[in-house]
Amino acid sequence: MRTRFAPSPTGQPHIGGLRTVVFSWLLARHGNGQFLLRVEDTDQKRTVPGAVENLLEGFRWMGITPDEGPEVGGPVGPYFQSQRLDHYAYYAGELLRTGHGYRCFCTKERLDEVRADQQARHLPTTGYDRLCRTLPPEIIDANLAGGMPFTVRLKVPLDGVTVAPDILRGEVVFQNKTLEDAILLKSDGYPTYHFANVIDDHEMGITHVLRGDDWLPSAPLHVLLYQAFGWDMPIIAQVPNVMGNDGKKLSKRHGAEPILFYRDNGYLPEAIINYLAFLGWSYDDKTDILSVDELIRAFSLERVHTAGAIFDLERLRWLNGVYIRALPLDDLLARALPYMERPAAEGGLPDTIARPLDRDLVRRVLTLDQERMKTLADAATLTPFFFEETLAYPPEWLIGKGLDAATALAGLRRAYAVLADAPAWEAAPLEERMRALADELGQKPGPLFMGVRVAVTGRKETPPLFETMLVLGRARSLARLEAALALLAAHTPSPA
RNA sequence: GGCGCAUUCGUCUAGUGGCCUAGGACGCCGCCCUUUCAAGGCGGAGAUCACGGGUUCGAAUCCCGUAUGCGCUACCA
Numbered sequence: 001m002r003t004r005f006a007p008s009p010t011g012q013p014h015i016g017g018l019r020t021v022v023f024s025w026l027l028a029r030h031g032n033g034q035f036l037l038r039v040e041d042t043d044q045k046r047t048v049p050g051a052v053e054n055l056l057e058g059f060r061w062m063g064i065t066p067d068e069g070p071e072v073g074g075p076v077g078p079y080f081q082s083q084r085l086d087h088y089a090y091y092a093g094e095l096l097r098t099g100h101g102y103r104c105f106c107t108k109e110r111l112d113e114v115r116a117d118q119q120a121r122h123l124p125t126t127g128y129d130r131l132c133r134t135l136p137p138e139i140i141d142a143n144l145a146g147g148m149p150f151t152v153r154l155k156v157p158l159d160g161v162t163v164a165p166d167i168l169r170g171e172v173v174f175q176n177k178t179l180e181d182a183i184l185l186k187s188d189g190y191p192t193y194h195f196a197n198v199i200d201d202h203e204m205g206i207t208h209v210l211r212g213d214d215w216l217p218s219a220p221l222h223v224l225l226y227q228a229f230g231w232d233m234p235i236i237a238q239v240p241n242v243m244g245n246d247g248k249k250l251s252k253r254h255g256a257e258p259i260l261f262y263r264d265n266g267y268l269p270e271a272i273i274n275y276l277a278f279l280g281w282s283y284d285d286k287t288d289i290l291s292v293d294e295l296i297r298a299f300s301l302e303r304v305h306t307a308g309a310i311f312d313l314e315r316l317r318w319l320n321g322v323y324i325r326a327l328p329l330d331d332l333l334a335r336a337l338p339y340m341e342r343p344a345a346e347g348g349l350p351d352t353i354a355r356p357l358d359r360d361l362v363r364r365v366l367t368l369d370q371e372r373m374k375t376l377a378d379a380a381t382l383t384p385f386f387f388e389e390t391l392a393y394p395p396e397w398l399i400g401k402g403l404d405a406a407t408a409l410a411g412l413r414r415a416y417a418v419l420a421d422a423p424a425w426e427a428a429p430l431e432e433r434m435r436a437l438a439d440e441l442g443q444k445p446g447p448l449f450m451g452v453r454v455a456v457t458g459r460k461e462t463p464p465l466f467e468t469m470l471v472l473g474r475a476r477s478l479a480r481l482e483a484a485l486a487l488l489a490a491h492t493p494s495p496a
Numbered sequence: 497g498g499c500g501c502a503u504u505c506g507u508c509u510a511g512u513g514g515c516c517u518a519g520g521a522c523g524c525c526g527c528c529c530u531u532u533c534a535a536g537g538c539g540g541a542g543a544u545c546a547c548g549g550g551u552u553c554g555a556a557u558c559c560c561g562u563a564u565g566c567g568c569u570a571c572c573a
Contacts, residue, residue, distance in 0.1 A: 008573045043572055108571070115570090122497055127569075151571055169501075178499050178569095186571040193573050217500055217568040240502080240566095247565065278508065278521095285510035286520045305502095305509085308566070312507050315522045325535075372534045382533095431531085438531095449531035461533040 001033030003208045005066075006197065008040045009051035012258030013058070015311060016242035016250035017212075019276045023239060024210045025064050026277065026299040033207070037069030038200060041082045042190045058259035062269045063292070068204075076204040081196050088191040091199050091229070092152045092184060100228035101184060103150040104132040105143050127180035128153070152185035154194075156224060164219035167237045168306050174220040182221050194218060198225045206234050208301075213238040213308075214249070237301055240280055240308040250311055264347070266339055266375030267316065271323040275316045280305045289322060321374040332370055333363050336379035349380050353387045361386065364471045368463035386471060391458035391480060395491035398454050398484055400447025405492040411441055412451050412488060416481045419452075425474040427466040434466075455484030 003024040007013055013021070028035035037059075041047050056071055068074025078084060095101030106128075114129050133155065143150070156179045163171045184195035191199070201209060216238045226233045244254025262272055270292055277295050278288055281304050290298060324332065340362065341355045342348035349357075365386045372382060385391060399408040418437050422430055434452070438445040453465050456477050462468050469477045 006573090010573075040573065046572065104571090106571095111571080119497085127498095149571095166501095172500070174499075180569080183571050188571075190571085192571070197573090212567090213501065214567050215573090219500095238501085243566080245507085249567075275508090280508090282509055284520090288508080288521050307502050309509090310507060312522070315508065318522055321535090369534090371536095434531085444531090446531055453532065459532090463533080465531055 001028060001031030001208060002036065002204070002206050003028040003033065003210060004036040004038050004201070004204065004206050006038045006040050006200075006211075007055060008043065008046070008193075009048055009055070010043070010046045011048055011051060012260075013055060014250065014252070014256040014258055015262065015272075015276070016256055018062075018259055018272075019242050019279055020210055020212060020239055021059075021064060022273055022276045023237075023281070023299075023304065024208075026295055027208055027210065027301065028067075029296040030299045031208075034067040035064075036074065036204060036206070037066035037079060038204065039070055039080045039082075040193065040196065041080055042192065042196055044082075044188075044190070054258075054260070058263075061263050062259065062273065064273075081191070081200065084196070084200065085189060085191075087199055087203065088185060088196060089189065092191075092195070095154070095184065095228060096152065098228065100155055101152050102133055102135075102155055102181075103140060103143075104128075104153045104181075104183070105135070105140075105148050105150045106132060130181055133181060149187040151183045151187050153181040153183055154221065154224060154228075156181050156221075162220040162223050164216070164223050165233065165236060166216070166219070167235050167301055168239065168304055172216065172219065176220075179220055179224075182218075184225075194221050194225065198222050198229075198231075201234055202226075202229070202231050209234045209236045210239055211236075212241050213306075214241060235301075237304065239304060240306060242279060243308050243310050245310055247308075247310065249308075254311075256311070264377075266347075266377030266379075267320050268323045268335075268376070271320040272316070274323070275319050279309045279311070280307075289319070317374045324373050324376070325371055327370070329363065329367060329370070332366050333359065336366060336373075336376050337362060339376045340380045340383070342380075347377050347380055349384050349387060352389075353384070357387065361471070368467055368471065372463065385457045385459060385462075391483070393454060393458040395487045397460060398451050398488045400450040403443075403447050403451075405488070407443075408447075408451050409485070409488050409492050411437075411443060411448050412455065412481070412485055414441065415448065415452050416478065416485060419469075419481065420478055425470065427464075427470050430469065431466045451484075452481070456480045 005021045005024055007017070025035045039052055052070060059065065066072065068076065068079065070079045073079075092101065096103065111128065132153070157176045160176050162174050162176055162179070164174065165171050182194055183192050185191055219236065219238065223233065242250045244250050244256065246254070248254075250256040263269075273292055273295065274290060277290070277299070281299070283290060283298050283303070327335070337357065337359070339347065340349050341357055344351045365383050366379065369379065369382050373379060398412065399405055400411075403411070414437055415434065418433050419430065422433055434449065435445055438448045441448070449465050450460070453462055453468075454460060456465075456469055456472060472480075
């Protein structure tokens with residue numbers, strides 16, 4: 001079994017395109033076959049420099065590695081179509097020789113005119129008017145002798161039908177009269193997608209072609225080409241596209257970000273693969289979490305949907321959280337650290353915090369925040385107060401729910417005393433003492449604890465208070481409490 | 497306009513003639529746990545299976561129409 005991904009290097013593949021890649025890759029792995037990468041750079045005008053490198057970087061990060069392709073090479077290369085021009089020229093010649101193709105000398109201008117005319121008259125069928133299909137040999141020779149540029153077109157049967165097999169939906173039947181004599185070889189000697197694709201898939205021994213269902217309308221052209229060459233067809237699956245929340249094909253417009261965006265925002269490759277695999281494919285009626293290995297074992301084309309699916313970032317976030325929670329602490333540490341240490345402008349901790357971070361401290365912090373993280377980037381947004389010197393927050397946050405400023409201040413003073421007196425700086429005894437204090441003050445623990453929480457972290461939402469103070473340490477906790485006392489005192493009108 | 501594909505809770509999906517008064521998951525709401533936030537547990541709202549006709553004792557499941565959406569209609573892929 002051999003599958004391939006055949007992108008054109010015209011920009012960054014986004015999450016929607018990635019889904020088809022995941023299917024292809026999973027299928028190849030499932031079948032113990034090869035997954036190849038072939039770059040379809042046949043449109044010089046649209047080729048973006050660096051696009052291939054970028055793509056490969058994204059793939060590497062995802063752990064989706066081609067068995068053959070531009071970087072690793074392989075027995076059926078080259079893997080850039082721009083380096084295979086001789087193949088296409090040869091096969092175009094074959095088509096001309098066998099009468100399945102013909103030279104077309106029409107200019108771009110004439111083609112535009114024909115199209116404009118057809119549209120103006122609201123003709124049911126648009127497309128090339130096949131003028132050159134019946135050109136007398138003398139004219140062809142004369143044109144050739146005169147050095148006139150030409151394209152090679154496919155000679156589509158005028159009537160009858162062509163059936164395009166699609167493993168997902170059966171056979172799709174097309175009336176030949178609705179088909180166009182598609183251009184196979186452009187006048188610059190480059191092939192069009194249809195031509196290069198068929199030839200390369202054949203020459204590279206591709207057994208299963210997975211591609212977006214936007215290719216379905218041109219499937220009969222490919223069938224005709226396979227027939228013209230007398231080649232066996234690979235199994236073809238036109239998988240549905242991933243759509244934006246407006247139901248249209250996912251694109252940059254929908255915030256369809258390139259793959260590396262997800263890396264930079266702290267998503268785990270395994271979560272993305274899991275999410276994407278279940279977009280248009282399912283295992284059974286209750287499973288939605290499968291590891292990469294399990295996916296490889298379980299994946300099959302039979303359970304791929306034919307309807308398009310809308311990309312749901314919320315669900316990806318949830319799944320990402322599931323994967324983060326399942327990470328062994330050391331893995332989490334290794335993976336989260338770069339997100340914390342990167343510059344603040346890139347989402348890291350405030351720049352005032354010295355790098356490198358104390359790994360032991362980070363480990364303890366992550367122990368507390370692991371179950372609160374949805375992305376690795378959260379490791380930086382949830383935790384600055386563990387590392388910062390001074391805290392900034394509105395003084396009124398120190399006033400627990402249902403308390404007035406004076407009561408809160410008094411409570412906080414007592415809390416400071418109780419904590420400062422604590423014989424051991426350990427979570428359980430600390431909590432015990434604080435609960436006793438609440439009792440003594442006739443307060444509920446909640447509001448009292450909230451005052452301490454804000455004093456010590458500057459936030460209203462944190463991991464459990466006493467474990468947090470444990471990580472912070474006695475000295476820092478008490479110092480922050482002192483600072484809070486001063487802040488609240490200044491903010492509270494004296495009772496005099 | 498022509499051609500093609502698709503259509504089950506807001507979203508991802510299960511379902512291949514009776515097990516479906518349609519199951520699971522995300523999200524949402526409520527309750528529990530609880531010092532906050534999460535996580536977790538429990539429960540709830542949410543789909544006349546796009547609509548209309550058939551076939552059948554029986555249809556989300558088969559057939560035919562209609563509608564809607566999407567895609568293609570380039571010397572782009």
